[in-house]
Amino acid sequence: MTVDTDKTxxxxxxxxxxxxxxxxxxxxxxxxxxxxxxxxxxxxxxxxAFAQGNINWGAVPDYFFDDRIITGVWKTLLLTVLSMLIxxxxxxxxAVMRLSKNPVTSTIAWxxxxxxxxxxxxxxxxxxxxxxLVFTYINLGPIYKDYWSSFMTPLLTALxxxxxxxxxxxxxxxxxxxxxxDEGQTEASHALGMSHAKTLRRIVIPQAMRVIVPPTxxxxxxxxxxxxxxxxxxxxxxxxYAQDIGQTSGAPVEMYFLAAAWYxxxxxxLSVGQYYIERYYARxxxxxxPATPLQKIxxxxxxxxxxRR
Amino acid sequence: MSTEKVAExxxxxxxxxxxxxEGVHKSFGPVEVLKGIDLEVKSGExxxxxxxxxxxxxxxxxxxxxxxxxxxxxxxxxxxxxxxRQKGDKxxxxxxxxxxxxxxxxxxxxxxxxxxxHMTALENVMEAPIQVKGTSKAQARERAxxxxxxxxxADKAGNYPTQLSGGQQQRVAIARALAMxxxxxxxxxxxxxxxxxxxxxxxxxxxxxxxxGMTMIVVTHEMGFAxxxxxxxxxxxxxxxxxxxxxxxxxxxxQHERTQSFLSKVL
Numbered sequence: 001m002t003v004d005t006d007k008t009x010x011x012x013x014x015x016x017x018x019x020x021x022x023x024x025x026x027x028x029x030x031x032x033x034x035x036x037x038x039x040x041x042x043x044x045x046x047x048x049a050f051a052q053g054n055i056n057w058g059a060v061p062d063y064f065f066d067d068r069i070i071t072g073v074w075k076t077l078l079l080t081v082l083s084m085l086i087x088x089x090x091x092x093x094x095a096v097m098r099l100s101k102n103p104v105t106s107t108i109a110w111x112x113x114x115x116x117x118x119x120x121x122x123x124x125x126x127x128x129x130x131x132x133l134v135f136t137y138i139n140l141g142p143i144y145k146d147y148w149s150s151f152m153t154p155l156l157t158a159l160x161x162x163x164x165x166x167x168x169x170x171x172x173x174x175x176x177x178x179x180x181x182d183e184g185q186t187e188a189s190h191a192l193g194m195s196h197a198k199t200l201r202r203i204v205i206p207q208a209m210r211v212i213v214p215p216t217x218x219x220x221x222x223x224x225x226x227x228x229x230x231x232x233x234x235x236x237x238x239x240x241y242a243q244d245i246g247q248t249s250g251a252p253v254e255m256y257f258l259a260a261a262w263y264x265x266x267x268x269x270l271s272v273g274q275y276y277i278e279r280y281y282a283r284x285x286x287x288x289x290p291a292t293p294l295q296k297i298x299x300x301x302x303x304x305x306x307x308r309r
Numbered sequence: 310m311s312t313e314k315v316a317e318x319x320x321x322x323x324x325x326x327x328x329x330x331e332g333v334h335k336s337f338g339p340v341e342v343l344k345g346i347d348l349e350v351k352s353g354e355x356x357x358x359x360x361x362x363x364x365x366x367x368x369x370x371x372x373x374x375x376x377x378x379x380x381x382x383x384x385x386x387x388x389x390x391x392x393x394r395q396k397g398d399k400x401x402x403x404x405x406x407x408x409x410x411x412x413x414x415x416x417x418x419x420x421x422x423x424x425x426x427h428m429t430a431l432e433n434v435m436e437a438p439i440q441v442k443g444t445s446k447a448q449a450r451e452r453a454x455x456x457x458x459x460x461x462x463a464d465k466a467g468n469y470p471t472q473l474s475g476g477q478q479q480r481v482a483i484a485r486a487l488a489m490x491x492x493x494x495x496x497x498x499x500x501x502x503x504x505x506x507x508x509x510x511x512x513x514x515x516x517x518x519x520x521x522g523m524t525m526i527v528v529t530h531e532m533g534f535a536x537x538x539x540x541x542x543x544x545x546x547x548x549x550x551x552x553x554x555x556x557x558x559x560x561x562x563x564q565h566e567r568t569q570s571f572l573s574k575v576l
Contacts, residue, residue, distance in 0.1 A: 182423075184419060184421055184423040185423060185425065187376055187419070187423065188417075188419060188423035188424075188425070188482075189425075190376065191376065191412055191415070191416075191417040192413075192416075192436075192437035192485070192486070192489060193409050193410065193411075193412040193413035193437065193441045194409065194437060195405065195406060195409050196405055198440050198441075202436065202440060203425055207425075207426065207427055281427075283427065283469070
């Protein structure tokens with residue numbers, strides 16, 4: 001606000017008979033300059049150490065857009081999306097079951113969460129992979145019948161292992177979200193004659209989303225990285241392809257760096273998406289919506305300008 | 310008005326009570342909140358419930374649309390038992406869907422408004438007709454617009470509840486309840502959470518509603534409203550009806566000692 005009045009230096013723009021703005025010398029934060037310098041020095045030291053190390057960096061760009069890597073990226077994304085879909089749908093279902101007045105469903109949900117949250121996902125993946133030892137055939141009567149080993153493809157194993165595990169975590173996140181919605185909302189909805197299911201779908205869940213989305217974003221990013229575990233069930237995704245290329249091309253460590261870079265890119269993109277979803281569900285909860293990153297950058301630039309003066 | 314007939318259904322529609330309570334008891338765990346409530350609310354009247362906090366007024370109101378389950382006694386709305394179905398001498402609990410069906414006809418306004426914060430004022434009013442009655446969107450929108458105009462908020466249709474004052478929110482809440490075309494409106498201390506200067510707007514809307522002939526049960530601390538608009542008044546304390554009658558009589562000339570001491574504090 002004061003920027004304009006300073007530039008024009010004319011009395012025409014100043015509000016009539018307003019009080020004169022204070023002109024004070026701002027506090028100098030010398031600690032900020034010092035800490036920035038130390039951070040930059042450390043960063044440079046680490047970078048140069050890696051640059052001089054015995055690593056063939058040239059191999060990374062050579063393979064960065066290799067067909068196999070790109071296929072791996074797509075498969076990683078596909079697996080993340082599908083597993084999270086199973087996780088979210090299962091999680092909402094389990095949370096509703098857990099909060100239900102029906103003692104049977106709430107006990108089942110409790111038991112599910114207890115089991116799937118209590119065992120490592122890697123172990124669960126291996127168990128799914130080897131379930132053929134217990135079930136030799138899968139027999140759905142006239143619809144489908146096959147050997148378990150040919151039914152349980154790597155993709156299905158990976159999806160079940162990751163998705164069912166995720167559902168247990170999502171259930172707790174969703175439960176927290178559902179509980180965060182004021183009871184008066186349910187009462188008001190019931191008083192209008194809305195059924196339990198409609199109350200959940202139209203009134204409670206949309207409000208619970210505000211609490212559910214941020215930790216779910218966390219879960220998506222976690223899931224993206226956890227997909228690297230499914231190489232143990234012979235599913236080929238980014239990490240597995242990078243590993244394979246590393247073994248044949250003679251640059252194994254370099255390929256791990258390549259994979260790390262790809263994971264970082266993907267998680268960054270997901271973070272941006274999460275921000276906009278959060279913004280969508282914030283409507284009605286505060287008087288004005290939070291700024292988009294672009295608006296924030298603009299605001300920061302402006303404040304930086306005034307800080308320098 | 311006071312043609313006392315036996316409980317059998319009389320032919321004259323005027324004599325059918327909108328709400329009839331016979332020995333209603335309600336306990337929360339070991340605490341008995343309602344200790345036998347007998348009263349009758351006639352069709353088209355404004356029935357005020359007053360009393361100190363914890364006297365059971367709100368609980369009784371919530372029993373009427375089955376937000377709370379009655380432990381003993383019988384509660385009828387428009388001649389039908391609330392929450393149960395009687396077959397012979399056996400009582401069957403109603404299914405959730407059947408309870409919901411009955412709640413359509415009973416509007417409720419809460420002390421804390423309970424508007425849906427993720428919907429605009431207009432969407433709040435449209436929601437139940439669309440979801441419950443299957444009204445078309447266009448029709449619901451038109452009706453919601455009329456209702457908002459009726460409560461004086463036509464220009465606030467696109468605002469979210471957080472962008473409205475308490476008094477405006479409560480008026481939207483009244484419009485939301487009216488959108489279901491109820492035959493009975495329950496008001497649970499509708500002005501208790503409002504700034505004093507906003508109370509008037511809400512009471513004006515309620516007065517207007519009373520004049521249109523709506524049957525209203527109002528739990529309130531607004532004695533002025535009860536005296537002006539009320540047709541009947543009940544003073545409750547400790548889970549029982551202490552005194553009842555015409556509001557002007559009860560408020561100016563209370564017979565019971567407990568009523569006298571309560572009114573001397575609030576008037």
